[in-house]
Amino acid sequence: MSEKPDIEKNESTEEKIKEAARIVFTRKGYAATRTRDIAEESGYNLALINYYFRSKEKLYDIIMLEHLQTFLHSIMDILNDADTTLYQKIEVLVGHYIDMLIKNPALPLFIINAVNADPDKLITGIGADKIHQEDLVIIKQWKEVAAAKKLAIHPVHILMNMVSLTIFPFMGSPLIRNRTKLSIEEFNALMLERKKLIPIWIKAILNAEV
Amino acid sequence: MSEKPDIEKNESTEEKIKEAARIVFTRKGYAATRTRDIAEESGYNLALINYYFRSKEKLYDIIMLEHLQTFLHSIMDILNDADTTLYQKIEVLVGHYIDMLIKNPALPLFIINAVNADPDKLITGIGADKIHQEDLVIIKQWKEVAAAKKLAIHPVHILMNMVSLTIFPFMGSPLIRNRTKLSIEEFNALMLERKKLIPIWIKAILNAEV
DNA sequence: AATATTTTTAATCATTTGATTAAATAAGTT
DNA sequence: AACTTATTTAATCAAATGATTAAAAATATT
Numbered sequence: 001m002s003e004k005p006d007i008e009k010n011e012s013t014e015e016k017i018k019e020a021a022r023i024v025f026t027r028k029g030y031a032a033t034r035t036r037d038i039a040e041e042s043g044y045n046l047a048l049i050n051y052y053f054r055s056k057e058k059l060y061d062i063i064m065l066e067h068l069q070t071f072l073h074s075i076m077d078i079l080n081d082a083d084t085t086l087y088q089k090i091e092v093l094v095g096h097y098i099d100m101l102i103k104n105p106a107l108p109l110f111i112i113n114a115v116n117a118d119p120d121k122l123i124t125g126i127g128a129d130k131i132h133q134e135d136l137v138i139i140k141q142w143k144e145v146a147a148a149k150k151l152a153i154h155p156v157h158i159l160m161n162m163v164s165l166t167i168f169p170f171m172g173s174p175l176i177r178n179r180t181k182l183s184i185e186e187f188n189a190l191m192l193e194r195k196k197l198i199p200i201w202i203k204a205i206l207n208a209e210v
Numbered sequence: 211m212s213e214k215p216d217i218e219k220n221e222s223t224e225e226k227i228k229e230a231a232r233i234v235f236t237r238k239g240y241a242a243t244r245t246r247d248i249a250e251e252s253g254y255n256l257a258l259i260n261y262y263f264r265s266k267e268k269l270y271d272i273i274m275l276e277h278l279q280t281f282l283h284s285i286m287d288i289l290n291d292a293d294t295t296l297y298q299k300i301e302v303l304v305g306h307y308i309d310m311l312i313k314n315p316a317l318p319l320f321i322i323n324a325v326n327a328d329p330d331k332l333i334t335g336i337g338a339d340k341i342h343q344e345d346l347v348i349i350k351q352w353k354e355v356a357a358a359k360k361l362a363i364h365p366v367h368i369l370m371n372m373v374s375l376t377i378f379p380f381m382g383s384p385l386i387r388n389r390t391k392l393s394i395e396e397f398n399a400l401m402l403e404r405k406k407l408i409p410i411w412i413k414a415i416l417n418a419e420v
Numbered sequence: 421a422a423t424a425t426t427t428t429t430a431a432t433c434a435t436t437t438g439a440t441t442a443a444a445t446a447a448g449t450t
Numbered sequence: 451a452a453c454t455t456a457t458t459t460a461a462t463c464a465a466a467t468g469a470t471t472a473a474a475a476a477t478a479t480t
Contacts, residue, residue: 013427029323032241035468045429050469109322113239115384116319123388133389154400156390157407164378169370171381174325178333179343180366190364197367201415208414210407223457245438255459260439 014052017042018062021049025063026106029113061121064114068126070100071107076131079138086141091199094166098195101170102188108167145206152210161205165198224262227252228272231259235273236316239323271331274324278336280310281317286341289348296351300412304376305405311380312398318377355416362420371415375408 020042024033035056039046053059078084078092101107114122123129133139142155169176169191177187230252234243245266249256263269288294288302311317324332333339343349352365379386379401387397 028327029239029241031239032327034466036466046468047430047470048428051427054469056468109326112319112381112385113323117238117242119384119388123385128389153403153407156386156392156400157404160379160382160386161375161411163382164374165371168374168378168381171322171378172370172373174329175322175333176366176370178329179338182366190366193363194367197363197420200418200420201371204414204418205411208410210410244436246436256438257440257460258458261457264439266438 013044013048017044017049017052018059021059022063022066025060026067026110029110030060030117061125064110064122065125067104067107067110067114068122070104071111072126072128073100079136082137086138086145087199087203089138089141090162090202094162094198095195097166098191101167102191105170105173108171112171149206151206158202158206162198162202165194165201169194223254223258227254227259227262228269231269232273232276235270236277236320239320240270240327271335274320274332275335277314277317277320278324278332280314281321282336282338283310289346292347296348296355297409297413299348299351300372301409304372304408307376308401308405311377312401315380315383318381322381359416361416368412368416372408372412375404375411379404 017038021033021038024037024041028037033056035049036046038049038059042048049056049059053062075093075096078089078096081089084092111122142158145151146155173187176182177184182190227248231248234247234251238247243266245259246256248259248269252258259266259269263272285303285306288299288306291299294302321332352368355361356365383397386392387394392400
């Protein structure tokens with residue numbers, strides 16, 4: 001009936017198990033990971049995983065929410081920065097995400113699979129449902145730009161374009177790298193180029209005749 | 211030691227099992243599907259699945275290759291059509307894929323997960339390793355356009371952009387639809403808009419000052 | 421040092437799960 | 451009809467898997 005033990009005391013082992021879980025869950029997904037895989041990866045006994053985290057699912061939920069936080073980290077600050085223009089925000093966002101994805105290239109697939117498996121858990125888990133989109137600075141700025149340009153296309157197109165151009169190449173990377181015979185370093189160099197290119201492309205898209 | 215029984219005679223049951231497998235594998239992925247799920251979905255006994263397909267993995271391989279063929283169906287003809295310009299090819303490709311993805315929105319995630327789990331199986335499975343990219347009409351046309359425009363960016367960027375803009379919105383659809391409160395019909399209408407928009411955007415990207 | 425508490429392990433359980441077997445039913449052939 | 455082959459099922463197996471337990475080892479407290 002006891003709750004999980006003090007976290008502070010033994011950050012090392014608990015953190016090692018979480019690190020192992022992060023590696024295995026991220027690589028193989030929830031269903032394909034065996035609790036034993038995590039035990040082996042961590043170097044600890046199988047029972048330790050349950051001693052610290054009660055169950056595979058609870059451990060997974062923790063990893064999932066941490067990944068989600070990595071994914072969403074600091075973007076609210078960017079979206080709500082009153083001191084940058086819309087275009088600057090795009091530059092910062094794209095740059096931020098490409099840097100992050102080079103460090104964590106498996107994140108998008110993990111998160112999309114998590115959404116797919118249980119949309120509500122993930123969406124309410126992070127409190128994304130509490131955000132009032134109307135209040136965000138970037139939305140207001142977008143409306144100004146859209147009005148000035150008399151844009152006839154749905155704003156969600158632009159958002160999808162930004163996200164697609166930034167994230168998808170990382171999801172497709174195994175296939176892309178196989179077909180193009182690019183090394184990881186060469187691939188990452190291309191992704192870094194995209195930090196400058198995507199904002200330019202978005203601008204071009206916004207100005208394109210429709 | 212016997213091979214699988216005659217297919218012709220009982221297309222109905224075998225095809226029903228495959229159809230059930232398609233549904234369950236596509237929705238839940240390989241690891242999360244139980245052979246019993248497929249049995250239940252098909253309405254037949256568990257042993258039938260093994261009677262017809264020997265094992266869960268063999269059945270999965272069949273479904274995977276069929277999905278891959280759906281995904282790649284007829285694109286070689288498009289890529290090699292000497293009677294269309296590069297820009298026309300882009301229009302045809304994007305249109306083709308968006309139509310296909312509206313019918314099979316779960317395909318991209320399934321295929322990307324399959325590549326992730328075992329890249330070689332899938333890539334050699336379809337014979338993609340035998341294609342000589344240099345020989346494709348679209349590649350020659352691309353080189354002409356790139357030379358004329360004196361493009362300094364790596365051609366794979368353009369390819370990634372096309373694929374990203376077309377496919378990613380379908381993978382992100384559960385999240386996009388949740389956040390935007392769009393119905394499936396509204397979402398699909400947006401995707402149909404993209405059949406015209408993406409080629410225009412690609413053109414704008416090609417002409418963008420870098 | 422003696423005692424209590426926390427951490428770790430080995431052994432084991434109970435289910436789940438992929439697969440098989442043997443028998444029953446249906447269909448085809450003579 | 452008698453016989454053979456193909457299809458389908460119920461029952462069962464063996465291995466895998468998530469989880470628990472009881473005890474050992476390590477650490478902290480008195």
